[in-house]
Amino acid sequence: xxxxxxxxxxxxxxxxxxxxxxxxxxxxxxxxxxxxxxxxxxxxxxxxxxxxxxxxxxxxxxxxxxxxxxxxxxxxxxxxxxxxxxxxxxxxxxxxxxxxxxxxxxxxxxxxxx
Amino acid sequence: xxxxxxxxxxxxxxxxxxxxxxxxxxxxxxxxxxxxxxxxxxxxxxxxxxxxxxxxxxxxxxxxxxxxxxxxxxxxxxxxxxxxxxxxxxxxxxxxxxxxxxxxxxxxxxxxxx
Numbered sequence: 001x002x003x004x005x006x007x008x009x010x011x012x013x014x015x016x017x018x019x020x021x022x023x024x025x026x027x028x029x030x031x032x033x034x035x036x037x038x039x040x041x042x043x044x045x046x047x048x049x050x051x052x053x054x055x056x057x058x059x060x061x062x063x064x065x066x067x068x069x070x071x072x073x074x075x076x077x078x079x080x081x082x083x084x085x086x087x088x089x090x091x092x093x094x095x096x097x098x099x100x101x102x103x104x105x106x107x108x109x110x111x112x113x114x
Numbered sequence: 115x116x117x118x119x120x121x122x123x124x125x126x127x128x129x130x131x132x133x134x135x136x137x138x139x140x141x142x143x144x145x146x147x148x149x150x151x152x153x154x155x156x157x158x159x160x161x162x163x164x165x166x167x168x169x170x171x172x173x174x175x176x177x178x179x180x181x182x183x184x185x186x187x188x189x190x191x192x193x194x195x196x197x198x199x200x201x202x203x204x205x206x207x208x209x210x211x212x213x214x215x216x217x218x219x220x221x222x223x224x225x226x227x228x
Contacts, residue, residue: 004156006156009154034216036219041221041222042221042222043118043204043206043219043220043221043222044157044204044219045219046216046217046218049216089156089157100145100208100217101147101159101162101172102159102217103159104149104156104157104158105156106154106155106156107156
């Protein structure tokens with residue numbers, strides 16, 4: 001059973017426009033969420049995170065929104081740049097086990113067209 | 115990916131052969147993780163370690179063994195490789211969480227089992 005879901009396998013956006021990547025989760029114990037970015041032949045790199053006590057976190061062009069009642073989070077990239085083209089993974093964690101384990105979604109391939 | 119190295123980068127095995135993947139870190143982090151990435155499946159946790167001398171099972175541990183004899187190294191072993199273990203393997207590290215910590219990933223090992 002997939003606890004973290006990214007229902008869009010791919011997304012294509014024009015350069016300069018907004019990219020919106022979505023993620024849904026089922027486990028109400030998750031209270032920390034992260035986005036990772038992955039280029040081909042490289043490991044994932046951390047992008048941005050949000051705690052469940054917040055509903056928004058912003059870092060430059062990247063903003064993550066969390067809607068706890070809907071168990072939904074989204075990553076907004078504004079403006080999108082060709083270098084943003086990559087696979088984006090959503091991940092979730094539940095505090096309490098002291099293991100820092102992450103559950104990942106299946107990823108969304110973002111293509112930013114020049 | 116600075117601070118986390120994986121050896122080897124590529125490997126081709128025949129069914130039934132054994133091998134060990136090495137993850138090494140120079141960041142003095144306590145937590146280390148092994149993931150596999152398969153198309154349409156995201157990253158799935160195989161085994162993890164919360165400190166030197168400790169290991170624990172993740173989501174998909176069957177067919178793998180691990181050891182953490184030294185803090186800086188986390189080894190993933192395949193005793194008898196199967197074609198289902200064809201995948202890209204990523205190692206990740208994280209600091210001891212007094213609060214949440216993002217995980218830092220290595221560059222990956224691409225393994226093919228024929």
